[in-house]
Amino acid sequence: MWIWVWSVVFFSALLLFTVLSFLIIVRGAKDLKQLLTDISVN
Amino acid sequence: MLNSLSFSSHFSGIDWLIVFIYLSISLLIGLKARTYIKSVTDYMGAGRAVGPWLGIASMAGTEMGLITIMYSAQKGFTGGFASFHIALAAIIVTLFVGFSGFIVVPLRQLKVLTIPEFYLKRYGRRTQLLGGVLLAVGGILNMGLFLKVGAMFMVAITGLDPSGSTITWVMIGLLMLVLLYTMLGGMISVVITDYIQFVLLSIGLLIVTMLSLRLFGWQSLIVDVQTILGESGFNPFASTGTFGWSYVLWMIFTAGLVSCAIWPTAVQRALIIKTPEDVKTQYKWSAVTFMIRFLIPNFLGICALVYCWRSDIWNTVFFTDKTMSSLYAFPIFLSELLPVGVLGLVTAALVAAFMSTHDSYLLCWSSVITQDIIGPLRRKALSVSQTIWVTRLCIVLIGLYILYWGLWYQGTEDIWDYLAITGAVYFTGAFTVLVGGLYWKKASSTGAVMALLCGFFALLGLGPIQQMLSLPIVGGDVIGLCTVAVCIVVFVLGSLLFPDRVLKKETV
Numbered sequence: 042m043w044i045w046v047w048s049v050v051f052f053s054a055l056l057l058f059t060v061l062s063f064l065i066i067v068r069g070a071k072d073l074k075q076l077l078t079d080i081s082v083n
Numbered sequence: 084m085l086n087s088l089s090f091s092s093h094f095s096g097i098d099w100l101i102v103f104i105y106l107s108i109s110l111l112i113g114l115k116a117r118t119y120i121k122s123v124t125d126y127m128g129a130g131r132a133v134g135p136w137l138g139i140a141s142m143a144g145t146e147m148g149l150i151t152i153m154y155s156a157q158k159g160f161t162g163g164f165a166s167f168h169i170a171l172a173a174i175i176v177t178l179f180v181g182f183s184g185f186i187v188v189p190l191r192q193l194k195v196l197t198i199p200e201f202y203l204k205r206y207g208r209r210t211q212l213l214g215g216v217l218l219a220v221g222g223i224l225n226m227g228l229f230l231k232v233g234a235m236f237m238v239a240i241t242g243l244d245p246s247g248s249t250i251t252w253v254m255i256g257l258l259m260l261v262l263l264y265t266m267l268g269g270m271i272s273v274v275i276t277d278y279i280q281f282v283l284l285s286i287g288l289l290i291v292t293m294l295s296l297r298l299f300g301w302q303s304l305i306v307d308v309q310t311i312l313g314e315s316g317f318n319p320f321a322s323t324g325t326f327g328w329s330y331v332l333w334m335i336f337t338a339g340l341v342s343c344a345i346w347p348t349a350v351q352r353a354l355i356i357k358t359p360e361d362v363k364t365q366y367k368w369s370a371v372t373f374m375i376r377f378l379i380p381n382f383l384g385i386c387a388l389v390y391c392w393r394s395d396i397w398n399t400v401f402f403t404d405k406t407m408s409s410l411y412a413f414p415i416f417l418s419e420l421l422p423v424g425v426l427g428l429v430t431a432a433l434v435a436a437f438m439s440t441h442d443s444y445l446l447c448w449s450s451v452i453t454q455d456i457i458g459p460l461r462r463k464a465l466s467v468s469q470t471i472w473v474t475r476l477c478i479v480l481i482g483l484y485i486l487y488w489g490l491w492y493q494g495t496e497d498i499w500d501y502l503a504i505t506g507a508v509y510f511t512g513a514f515t516v517l518v519g520g521l522y523w524k525k526a527s528s529t530g531a532v533m534a535l536l537c538g539f540f541a542l543l544g545l546g547p548i549q550q551m552l553s554l555p556i557v558g559g560d561v562i563g564l565c566t567v568a569v570c571i572v573v574f575v576l577g578s579l580l581f582p583d584r585v586l587k588k589e590t591v
Contacts, residue, residue, distance in 0.1 A: 043317035044305055047164045050171060051382065055292065058375045061368065062285035065140050069278055072134030076274070 093418060094241045098427030105283070105431040109438060110264060112275050135361040135368075137278060142352040142365065143372035144277030146342065147284060148440025149433050150229045152380040153236055154498040156413035159384020161497060162325050163308045163316030166381045169338045172331070174374035176339025181366030186344040187353040189521045191362050196354060198347055198513065199455035205520040206528040206583075208459050210535070214516070215455030217535050218347060221509030222448045223481055224488075225502055229444070230254050231489030232410065232498060233437045239414035240430055254486055257437065262482045265442040266475045273442045274355075280435035287432035288379050290425060291417065295386040298420065307389040333560035336567065337503045341510045343373055345517065348447045380413075387416035410498065449477030492547075504559040507541030511566040515574045523578075530577030534570045541566045 158166040180187060195201045199218060203211035234253040238245050243253070265273070299307075308316040315324025319331055343349050343366065353362045391397035391412050400407045421429060453474045458465060465473060512535035519526035519534075542548050544559035 043164070047167050047317065048301070050167055051378065054170070054174075054371070054374055054378050055289075057371050058285070058379075059289060061371050062281075062289070065136055065143070065368075066282050066285070068136035069140040069281070072137030073275065073278055075134055076137060 093423055093426055095423045097423055098430060101427030102431045102434060105435060106260065109276055134357060135364045137274065138352055138356045138365045139368050140281040141274045141277040142349060142369050144280040144439045145348055145352065145443040147372065147376040147436060149236060149437035150232050150440060151376050152433065152436060153232050153410055153413060154502065155377045155380030156384035156387060157409050157497055158499055159381035160388045160409050160412050163312045163385055165315060165317055165319040165324055165326055167378060168319040168331055169334045170374045170377035170381060172335045172339040173342060173377055174370045176335060177343045177366060177370035177373040180344045181363055181370055184363050186517055186521060187350060187362050187366065188359050190350065191353055191356065191359045197451055197454055198350060199451060206531045210528050210531045211455055212459050213532055213535050215451050217512065217538060218451050218509050219448055219456065221506055222347065223484060224508065225505040226444050227485055227488035227492060228498060228501060229441060230258055230485045233257055235410055236414045236433065239411050240418045242418060251490060254489055258482050258486055261438055261441040262479060264438060265445045266478055273446060277439050280439040283432035283435050287429040291383060291429055292379055294420060295383060299386060299389060304385060304389055307392060308385060311388065311392055329558065329564060330560045333563050338377065341514065345510045345514050348443050351447055384413055387412040390416045445478045445481055448481055449474045452477045500559050503563060504541055504544040507563045507566060508538045511541055511570050512538035514567065515570045519574055525578050525582065527578040527581055527583045529581035530574045533577040534574035537566065537570045537573050540569060
């Protein structure tokens, strides 16, 4: 049973992380740009 | 044995160049970030203007440090697939915090910068001071081995000769780099490099995972782990294994709740987010990264286990003679698996991870000392420039301490277990005091002080302390869970027997 559980956990997590990393990289870049603008203005 | 062995790394001039370019870019960012600092909030809290996605990247960058990767790989090496339960605990509990806002949302609503600042608002100056001291002691003790583990990684992956004083010199070099960088830019540079580190590290980890899967194959790994560790390599509750029920419970508390909602460096990321609603978003998405920071290194540790088991030389070193720390297995595996160029990229990502964790931790603990220990003890408040300079001085002193501690401490427990126990000095009491202060109107300052002091019981879980006091050998997980129970009982009794005269308004 444990082999089955860990196989599902590992491959689902890998897939989720691949998608999420892409999202974080793209949207994080926008937030970073905004942060630098906000701090410069203030 | 270590002295007569040399690491057969593929590390080449191209790899060194990649690492050098990355470090130069980081230092330039540190210099550039100085121009943005106009206030203490800018220096310590990035102006409280960080958006949720940058917050997720920053939180992942901090919490997915080289030390995390090294100790999680060590857990995979010693515990096999059963170590995956730590990652599972992390995602389930972080998702719970993300959906409920437990602890972090009310804290953000109070607009505090550090946890002791909450103690001040809720319990008063005495609790703030004690909370600050315990936080600093537990936290600094906790990061005592970071530098040494980082140096061990660099020595093994680059193939430097590990004999003599190589580790010491690498520790000094890494420390100088981190100190220079952290002192320059404060939280703004920390957030920027956290982001860059996340980009490098996520790509690097995915490449290494794919290469490892291609090299061994999933089924082959399962068969080999079954041969080496038996059932305990899969079942975390197996009586023959290194874990068990109490360990799993301890992980739900430490790797789950404490890592995301109590540990100051993680909470600090919630406190610099623009709005309380964004904090929930940050935690829901961060749940995946909180799981991955354990899962992928656990997996790479399993690959290192199988790799060393199959190799004649490393089989003798790690399994027959047991003459080398299991911490070395992961960098050895990486250095012999990855081709030139990719090795440099992955090393740069891991050095980035090392720097990102160090700068966040150094800034966090020194902010606590400045704001919550030195500040309350002075009659006259520190000016902005004084606060920043005192914080910088604290950063240097903590750096010197971790150099000394890394050279001196000779414990034999796994690094993750050392971290959980030393951190418990702070978080066992802090968990009780935070939750009580936020959700229980009758919580009193006397109860809080008593609970915080009980956190010191956790030190009994360290091997050298048990030897020094001639105590029977009890697992750190059991001691940790007992400490949590004692803190809760003492806090409730203290609050009921010694109530505060006026209830504080900040109770949520």
